[in-house]
Amino acid sequence: MFGKLTVIKIFCEDLDTMAAFYRDRLGLKIREEYPGVSVVFDTGHDGELIIQKGTQPNALAFTQVDIPAAHEALGDLGPTDVFPHKTGERFEITDPEGNQLIFVNA
Numbered sequence: 001m002f003g004k005l006t007v008i009k010i011f012c013e014d015l016d017t018m019a020a021f022y023r024d025r026l027g028l029k030i031r032e033e034y035p036g037v038s039v040v041f042d043t044g045h046d047g048e049l050i051i052q053k054g055t056q057p058n059a060l061a062f063t064q065v066d067i068p069a070a071h072e073a074l075g076d077l078g079p080t081d082v083f084p085h086k087t088g089e090r091f092e093i094t095d096p097e098g099n100q101l102i103f104v105n106a
Contacts (some may be wrong), residue, residue, distance in 0.1 A: 002036040002065050002066075002073075002074075002103055003062035003064045003065035003066075003070070003092070003103065003104075004062060004063055004064050005061075005062055005063050006045075006046055006047045006048065006061060006062070006063045007047065007048045007049075007050065007059075007060065007061035007063070007102070008043075008047075008048075008049050008050070008058070008059070008060055009049075009051075009059035009061075009100075010049070010050070010052070010058055011052050011053070011054040011055055011056050011057070011058060012035035012052070012053065012054075013053070013055070014049060015036065015037075015038070015039065015052075015053040018039075018051045019039040019051055022039075022041055022049065022051060023039075023041070024053075028042065028043065028049065028058045028100050029041065029042045030042075031048065031065060032088060034098075036053065036054070037052065037053060038050055038051060038052035038053065039051045041057045042049075046063075047076075049096060051055055051068040051075075055095045057094070057097070057098045057099045057100055058098075058099045058100070059066070059099065059100035059102060060099065060100070060101050060102070061102040061104060062101070062102070062103050062106075063102065063106060064104075064105070064106070065103045065104060065105050067082055067083075067088075067089050067090070067091065067103065067105045070091075070103050071083050071103075075092055077093045077094075078093065078095075079091045079092065080092045084102050085105075085106065087092060087104065087106030088104060089101060089104070089105050090102055090104045090106040091103055
């Protein structure tokens with residue numbers, strides 16, 4: 001496995017309804033809020049669920065990744081170049097359905 005799956009980003013049309021569902025029905029606590037754009041929930045164990053307005057493919061992020069080893073191991077899938085991330089370095093690939101998979105070394 002390449003690190004820990006710690007971030008899931010779901011795109012949606014109705015941000016307010018989705019945020020209310022995860023906050024009020026599932027009891028997730030809001031970590032950060034960007035009105036009209038996205039809401040970041042704390043899922044526990046250093047994880048995040050991001051609800052973001054839009055129709056892009058969903059995204060999953062793996063953290064604590066050995067970037068050089070993972071980039072080489074996934075080289076046949078056409079990964080992006082390694083580039084800076086707010087907490088280190090990252091690269092991305094897409095799964096067979098076009099969802100974004102992000103690998104971060106922090």
